């Protein structure tokens with residue numbers, strides 16, 4: 001009787017999961033294991049939560065769903081807490097396993113964790129095998145290996161599109177024969193130091209984030225097929241309001257409840273059945289951005305977490321002004337477009353890509369606050385946090401990452417362009433909802449008479465701007 005332990009990481013699914021599928025083929029019995037590592041609970045960088053309540057709840061949903069899914073296949077999900085370096089070999093020994101299979105990941109913490117597990121297993125004479133399963137393009141199919149890829153996206157994307165194919169998803173195993181043993185109970189929010197009230201979403205949330213493979217597959221069905229949103233994705237993707245301006249696949253992708261190859265297959269099917277246009281291409285294009293950052297993280301490793309980023313810039317003077325940072329984080333800057341986006345993030349764990357770029361640019365460029373504080377804050381709050389997508393996007397917007405062009409956002413210009421009627425700002429800042437759009441984005445332009453007319457007193461009903469925006473742009477030019 002041969003036994004293999006499958007150590008689940010950010011691959012909480014049965015579909016397109018080569019790690020699980022191969023274990024089922026290679027062994028008589030499989031021990032599916034999830035270990036909640038201590039590094040995900042408690043405080044992270046700058047004393048901020050490592051996993052905030054929204055993502056913690058999403059993870060717990062996902063584990064419950066994975067357990068159900070494995071049970072439907074005559075299997076089980078064994079759940080433990082602690083350091084994988086001690087838990088994984090202990091479980092392997094308990095079940096007399098000959099090998100452990102797991103998902104290979106590019107994050108620096110994940111790599112350190114895996115190295116420790118590998119070393120313990122080797123000492124005990126237990127084999128291991130790793131599988132690359134979270135990108136659209138498989139690492140082995142890239143025209144150049146990650147250490148040699150370009151630091152500019154477009155040449156990488158063009159080359160990859162021309163030379164690599166997306167592999168077909170691996171079918172989900174119909175049976176996962178699992179030995180009997182103590183399953184262990186699923187962790188609760190308390191394990192992360194949160195209460196259930198912390199994880200309650202504001203009713204204005206774009207989606208009622210429910211973790212798990214089933215909910216992720218349901219979202220594909222709704223967005224692509226039932227609502228037929230894909231045909232207009234390119235036109236709507238810069239939206240700010242509602243569930244369907246973009247796919248919202250990100251939280252499920254981040255925990256591996258969805259595989260990008262599965263999404264790709266659905267897009268191809270949609271193109272065959274309904275329409276192939278710029279929008280259908282664009283969703284795959286965005287998944288290529290996602291891949292690019294995964295491979296960039298693999299290439300530059302720890303350098304991504306340095307203040308100077310991968311460009312090793314030493315010419316920017318970063319500040320660590322806690323008070324200003326808190327105002328940004330709380331959505332109290334007095335710049336409505338920034339505040340609306342930060343409040344959405346705080347109340348729901350999600351904010352649009354347009355919003356993320358603007359709030360990141362404001363913190364890093366206008367305030368010149370250490371961009372890593374912003375990245376760590378996003379890490380705590382986002383329901384879809386992914387180490388590569390988050391840190392590489394932050395570095396990009398702070399001008400220390402990929403793409404050597406200097407870039408910063410004209411926040412008010414962006415607000416006027418993407419929130420022309422100020423509906424978004426009005427939704428998240430009800431105190432400004434009575435203002436005409438042109439003032440809602442720049443309430444500091446109200447005359448005294450207008451302040452009285454609209455009953456908006458700066459510094460009382462809504463903060464006065466924390467900086468002179470125009471002067472901050474002067475410094476950047």
Ligand SMILES: Cc1cc2nc3c(=O)[nH]c(=O)nc-3n(C[C@H](O)[C@H](O)[C@H](O)COP(=O)(O)OP(=O)(O)OC[C@H]3O[C@@H](n4cnc5c(N)ncnc54)[C@H](O)[C@@H]3O)c2cc1C
Nearest residue numbers: 246247248249250286290353356357384385386389390393
């Ligand atoms: C400062 C900043 C921080 C970010 N942090 C994260 C993060 O922690 N996790 C995360 O998944 N995304 C992050 N993004 C990227 C992007 O904002 C989100 O992926 C996107 O908003 C998720 O919504 P969606 O699924 O509806 O996206 P869609 O527009 O529907 O895109 C489809 C998928 O493509 C991928 N994608 C789209 N844009 C990007 C991008 N710029 N970079 C990488 N992948 C992308 C995502 O997986 C997304 O789910 C960040 C962007 C910025 C500017």
